[in-house]
Amino acid sequence: MIEWMHPGLIFILGALLIPVLKGKWKKIYLLLLPIVALIDLLYMSKGVFWRLPLLEYELVFGRVDQLSLVFGYVFVIAAFCMTLYALHVKEDGQHVAAFLYVGSTLGVVFAGDLFTLYLFWEVMAFSSLFLIWYRKTKASSEAGFRYILVHIFGGICLLAGIILHLQNTGSVAFDSFNWGTGWGYLSSYFIFVGFIINAAVPPLHAWLSDAYPEATVTGAVFLTAFTTKSAIYVLIRGFPGVELLIWLGAIMAVYGVIYAVLENDIRRLLAYHIISQVGYMVAGVGIGTWMALNGSAAHAFCHIFYKALLFMGAGVVIEMTGRSKFTELGGLYKYMPLTFWLYMIGAFSISGFPLFNGFVSKTMVVESAAQSHLPIIWLMLEGASIGTFLHTGLKVPYLTWFARKEPVVEAKAVKEPPKNMLAAMGVTAFLCVFIGVFPQALYGILPYPVEYAPYAAGHVVAMSQLLLFTFVGFWLLRRMLHGTPTITLDTDWFYRIAGKRFIWFCEKPLLDFADSIDKALKDIADSFVWFSRNPTAASRIMVLTIGAVVARPFNPAYMHYERDLEELRRMYPGESVHRVAIGTGVLLVLMFFTLYLVIYLTHGVLWV
């Protein structure tokens, strides 16, 4: 019984047809798929569908409840906007990778068991990799390799956790996991690590700020939405109310902000703000009250739109000017004002200005921290808001569109982007404002009932004060914020430099040491061979050598033995000078057997 078509399947199977179609039809087809998926989602009833028996377990491809639906909606709507943005891209491979990526994320969202989750989790990692590699630069290829290695590690952690979990509980159902301290929770820890790698929680976050800025212009827009937000979804499912997440989230929110100050690359700065914003969601999951979980889901929903819009704006700048560094940008306002204003809608949204969507979701998380009486967390999250506006709302637009009278690139190259890109930004910007003005549209689809009024006078005034006075601080110190031609070290240092040094250590000193052991053993073996060629002469040489070394200081007359010794060595192995009687040989054999007998008899008695 198929009650509905899995929306992920629409994307995954739909991706296969992309290379077959041409021209206008392909464009229509690309835009149609997300619309079909959205209609499919809207008509979907709640429940558990698409069970597939596998061995003694049951795979569940469709667990549909309010939580999975919220994420499903936002992913499909965002996929439409992003596809519109990428419509001019000629390479089919990019579209196919993007659709597989979207489809597998939807697979994760609707997965009701851990095997299905893992399957789509891996498809997600590998399909997204191609959105980075299609940039076809050396930097993107290297960043892509690092990206996939981190995600493979995360995937292995997840799989290890799933197997342990299966062993402990005998069930593969994907529900909330037990949490506590001790070895008994090892399976939960592994799964937790797998999840927070995808959520880019420091110190496991560097893959994001490393790889996203190297992706293709349109691919990066897709990347901003799916991996981290699907990780938030699985965290809400699996680890609601885990206190550790509150702190990790708050640290994330501030961490991203601090790094954003230092960044010179426009998309890397925005990537650090993904980390910062996802911090709010992670903290919300950790707080774990209905309001906080609603806040996390709502913030994920809003974040996807405004972050996509910001990356679209930055992508347009890169596409049209070929530059991505603040030190090489500036003065673009005259040539691309429309892009600027659309970008600013995203910037106001992420900063949480009233009437923009960030305001109605972020304040929910912050308010839930207040209700749970977490003063330090509250201060950290509010502080991160300051930094968010400071960078995405002030530094980026100032250094990109103003700061210089004329752009450094040739003026004729700088103009507004293709219509489809502007249209995509327009649609996304509209959604940001729409949700900001009519938050009930979003609150109505959240997993838990909402008892929160974002536009209470206190909230609006406090947020306005915070952001307006941030501007004052920015204006005073704006000279300090100019980009510098530098890169900033992050935890990827550990696998880019420390890792390289570790490999060097293995290849050089460690291998040399192994070689020296090898050589010593070979020398010993060689000396046995040497000895066995003529044992008598060899023993004579050995005795004389020892004699020469030991006795010489006491007896100068011993000197002349050395001449004998040299003679012996020269002749060696030669003919045995001293023939021994057969009896001696028999005696040696007997001695050997006796020794063997002694060892045999005493074994287990005197020694083991």
Added chain:
Amino acid sequence: MEIEKKYLFRMLYVCLAASVLAGVLVNFHEQAHAAFLWQEIPGFSAIYGFIGCILIIVVSKALGHHWLQKEEDYYEKH
């Protein structure tokens, strides 16, 4: 451009003053709602916004200057 800038800044000052004034009024009304002590200070958000902004810039720049920022070909050279 210069005149426009002057005009914009005058608008900003008005906004700043209005937000602080509104804050005082709201505080007067909603004091019971404050979850933390500092929320009872009128204009706390304004102070926090301003000081927070300066702190973020100065602290991050110091961190970057003394420790984290490296030349662009750092990873190629090491």
